[in-house]
Amino acid sequence: MSNPLRIFVPVKRVVDYAVKVRVNPAKTDVDRNVKHSMNPFDEIAVEEAVRIKEKAPKTEIVAISCGTTKAQETLRTALAMGADRAVHVEVKDDSTLQPLAVAKLLKAYADKEANKPDLFILGKQAIDDDANQTGQMLAGLLNWPQTTFASKVEINGQDLKVVREIDGGLETVQTKLPAIVTTDLRLNEPRYASLPNIMKAKKKPLVKLTPEDLGIDISPRIETLKVEEPPKRVGGRKVESVDELVDKLRNEAKVL
């Protein structure tokens, strides 16, 4: 690679995937007073960037997170995994921060940097809002190619080849950098940050910005009117034998 690559990796702090979320009593949101972690798809994005850097050591990885002060914990995790520096776009209340606003913040930051990114690697979706939009929106705003739901990424000079997970199988597309990649679960298995790397990450640079610094209006376009528990299933009935199961399916549930 002639020029060193610069990879931007947006990461989001979300309710940990193993937490069983509960709707708050006011029915406006879920209870957020629970364990948070880096969005699992974003861990895969960081891992992929680090693997690219391991092959091309001059690569620079910039982790970016938009959110409250606590987003810095997530950025430190990305730094401990191998990102070189971090950018925190601080907002007071990240529960109203929506994909279009995040895509605009990311574009504004990319435009502001003297050295432009060659590649954005994002998770395909955040496991809290399940929107699956930010990478595609960013690609649209930048007018860059997008290779979403990636299960394999190959970079060769300025050429990018991506195997994508589609309904029914896989698809291979090819494009040129600069480009957007969004990660699917099978792209890689993220590493754990070692204790020495966690210590080192504390000394890596972290720049703080606000949406105002970037000149972006982040007011939500979508209003959440209410949040409810999903209808409860009345499961839990056991049958004793295959015969009883077949009988119930035929005569009670009538699905056979």
Add this chain to the structure above:
Amino acid sequence: MLASTTSRIALQARATLAQRFYATGAGANTLLYVEHKDGAIGGATLNALTAANKLGGSVTALVAGDAPESVAKEVGKLTGVSKVLFAKDAAYANALPENVAPLLAAAQSQFGFTHLFAGHTAIGKNIFPRAAALMDVAAVSDIVDIVGEDTFVRPIYAGNAIATVKSNDKIKVVTVRGTAFEAAAASGDAASEEAAPSADKPALTQWISEEIQKSDRPDLGTAKRVISGGRGMKNGENFSLLYDLADKIGAAVGASRAAVDAGFVDNSLQVGQTGKIVAPELYVAVGISGAIQHLAGMKDSKTIVAINKDADAPIFQVADYGLVEDLFKAVPELTEKISK
């Protein structure tokens, strides 16, 4: 002079009428993006059409591709489709979002669509947010119900909470969960066809190839019955037990992420938050513990059966009928007894 004044008044009157029409809320003017492959309407397009019809107002279908002729004819016959926009160009083959998103934006700008609808499929998810960004509006993903023209219901947190959201943008860009709406049927009357506006085709990506899993069984996303296997299947060969049962009752075969990650089956069979969302009449979970992420993909099934030797597996809490038994004994017995 007099004639021109009269026509100006007539124009003004028409503009006022149009405005009033919109303000009364009956003026949804929806663009439906039609997904298609090998000459057949695909994905959740038929379900998205039913959702679009719930808005009232008119629905225009957009069919783009290198050879969209036969699909456009078929789409024109569907219930509620009043017009078909037709974009024939090699650049629209394989639904490349860099080319299709500007086409959607150009169509919106020419015809003033208030809503854009598509299925929440790999293709819909890929194209719609990009199109929304080009129009500077938010996108609403994976809706399961429609409350009003601007108000939609969608699951969040892997289906563990249900949000009712209101879009304050003038254009609503929406993807629809296929299993939440019936498929629209043909009504017989053919809608008029019209060429779609021309748009930028930046050709930023090049499609190389695809590997589609071939199967004679029904499509997992729309099958009435689904049999899924998990880690408890132990290996890929054992899935033949599920295939035998599936073939007997005309079911599709699915899998948990554990089964996919272990390499038992292809990842296109994965049911869950990150795979397919299914809501069949009968879902049989075999050797699946029932993690939150798996339940997200199947808990709206009408009847759920769990077969697992671990009586404490969380899948039993959602199963209508649970059988605590070794699957290697229970599944062959079930296959045999069902055929009787």
